[in-house]
Amino acid sequence: MRSKIFVSAQEVAEKAGVSRSAVSRTFTQGASVSAETRERVLRAAEELGYHVNHLARGLMRNESGIVCLIASEVATPYRSALLRELTLQLQNAGKIAMFINTDRSDGSVDRALQQAIRYRADASIILSGLPDKSITELCLRNGQRLVLINRDEDQPGPLRINLDDDEVGGRVLTAFARAGCRRLAFANSEAGTPSLMGRERAFVAAAHGLGMDVIVKRHGWTGYEAGRVLAHRLLTAKERPDAVFCATDLLACGFMDAARHQFGLSIPDELCIVGFDDIEQASWSSYELTTFAQPVAEIASRAIEWLSRFGPKDGKGEVQSIRLKAELIWRKSVRAKK
Amino acid sequence: MRSKIFVSAQEVAEKAGVSRSAVSRTFTQGASVSAETRERVLRAAEELGYHVNHLARGLMRNESGIVCLIASEVATPYRSALLRELTLQLQNAGKIAMFINTDRSDGSVDRALQQAIRYRADASIILSGLPDKSITELCLRNGQRLVLINRDEDQPGPLRINLDDDEVGGRVLTAFARAGCRRLAFANSEAGTPSLMGRERAFVAAAHGLGMDVIVKRHGWTGYEAGRVLAHRLLTAKERPDAVFCATDLLACGFMDAARHQFGLSIPDELCIVGFDDIEQASWSSYELTTFAQPVAEIASRAIEWLSRFGPKDGKGEVQSIRLKAELIWRKSVRAKK
DNA sequence: AAATCTCTTGCACGCACGTGCAACAACCGG
DNA sequence: CCGGTTGTTGCACGTGCGTGCAAGAGATTT
Structure with a gap:
């Protein structure tokens, strides 16, 4: 338990002379607040250094905005490039990346997914390793979406992206x-x-x-x-x-x-x-x-597009497998003719 | 707002025939529960697929367990090696890494730190870019700890790690x-x-x-x-x-x-x-x-050791700057003698 | 002027969790 | 048999937030 405390919406409300609901509403997209109170709330928030608590917001909305990336061998050129693209596009989609490294000790993908569940991640993207089927089901049952990249085992439920x-x-x-x-x-x-x-x-x-x-x-x-x-x-x-x-x-x-x-x-x-x-x-x-x-950017965009799509979780009739083409880059390690 | 809901402690309590407090206590380190109820709770939790909600726990304890890594050029060999080490050691320390990529668009370090604050990260580690002094102060005032790696500007407050x-x-x-x-x-x-x-x-x-x-x-x-x-x-x-x-x-x-x-x-x-x-x-x-x-492993361990140290936030008398030595690796791009 | 509508606001509740406090049972020594 | 101690349990409250509901304030219509 830490001693010092963040500034809460309550304090902002008091400073602005409005109710806490008003504060909440100014920071909620599409809620009804008059321009004047909104202005006063924003000013008070600015002065106090207030920031919405996404932990609590996630608790309410049942949607944390967190996407968990699970990978090993992160320092490898290919992996790091893919991670770069994923994190970037996740941010653009208004989500935030939580990262779990599964180097050393195996079976760790399961532990990673447990962590993802504990933090109520909306989805997990698995770049390496493979979870038990039981864990997969647990995720899906909890409304977690799962994406497997380049791991084409026949797991039902998650989206699978791989190359031809x-x-x-x-x-x-x-x-x-x-x-x-x-x-x-x-x-x-x-x-x-x-x-x-x-x-x-x-x-x-x-x-x-x-x-x-x-x-x-x-x-x-x-x-x-x-x-x-x-x-x-x-x-x-x-x-x-x-x-x-x-x-x-x-x-x-x-x-x-x-x-x-x-x-x-x-x-x-x-x-x-x-x-x-x-x-x-x-x-x-x-x-x-x-x-x-590898079409890294496309892999990332397809994954994120899928997991931010808002549909029935069991996904009957949804696309569950994407197959992309790798592009051949000609350089000089193959001669043209004998 | 998502429709389906995670399993809550309440449901586990009902299934196990105990109060919700008992459930909470079985999953809290050092709380007082009898061996029998503990067993019953654990069994019920297992069957229902219950996992403690770290969002709510973070809310209560005022300590989320989240550490935010802020970096750009992540796909670069050196950066990805450092990130690898940091994430690994963070996990060993029982924390979890949230990751923010500051490629494209600058001033983005400030936005990154705002995200870190919104998710109530316990600390942020900044590998590149530099936050405004105002933001730095905001972090510290909110009890966030800050580590700057290889960024020796004279910011007061955060820990600075760099090389000689x-x-x-x-x-x-x-x-x-x-x-x-x-x-x-x-x-x-x-x-x-x-x-x-x-x-x-x-x-x-x-x-x-x-x-x-x-x-x-x-x-x-x-x-x-x-x-x-x-x-x-x-x-x-x-x-x-x-x-x-x-x-x-x-x-x-x-x-x-x-x-x-x-x-x-x-x-x-x-x-x-x-x-x-x-x-x-x-x-x-x-x-x-x-x-x-670069002593990557040591950089990571010193950073994490510092930020998991539990002291007064204003840190009078604490070490605020660490200077490490880089080790010269002799290979073959310099001749021994003329 | 009365009636209806729209917009805003506060109250109160719920989300999943930790924890102080008091109640209670069990045990022990006197 | 009783007072005291120890260990466990449930109650209730608090954490920061979103939101349905109803009340209120204007604005518009009849």
């Missing part, structure tokens, strides 16, 4: 084929995230469709270091690949660095590489990586 | 001197942030102390692209520098890329570079940048 993997697989394959590449590889992490596995499956399937085979290697956590290790694994093989699709730009950067500095390979002449995410580093002149850009 | 610039300037200079560099430069952005300007001043001062001069160039926003531009400006001069201290690792990466790929310079043989922040990319093998690591 099949199209990606096909486009990478035709790019490699046009470059005259023969020995294809896919470099992945062991994270096993649906989006990563989806890209892998799509690429392999596309290759099989053209009668080609793909060497798939997975290692470690989805970062630069894993990319280097994967390069060592793949480039020391007898049948060295001449085209690698990396599940992530971070993997691709590590892969490229190892390929060039340790193996002395020239990219794209001897080795073609495609990444995914279009992180800022992909455009740096040490990489100039051909990659897929 | 003088030591940094001196160490870079001796490193360059030992490498036999003659023509020094400092590459900075036009942001004019206190921390950036502090490094600049310290480096220039250290050079003057040894009777050397420094070419200072500033350009644009603190990012990769600005680093490239600065490289062009500095490396096309008649007297081309052979040692550059970049205010930021991002600037340094851009600078290195331009120096190598556009000017064909070899680093560190023909050009020595030092950066600041020790972002992840600094360790990538395309850069291997010698740089200063």
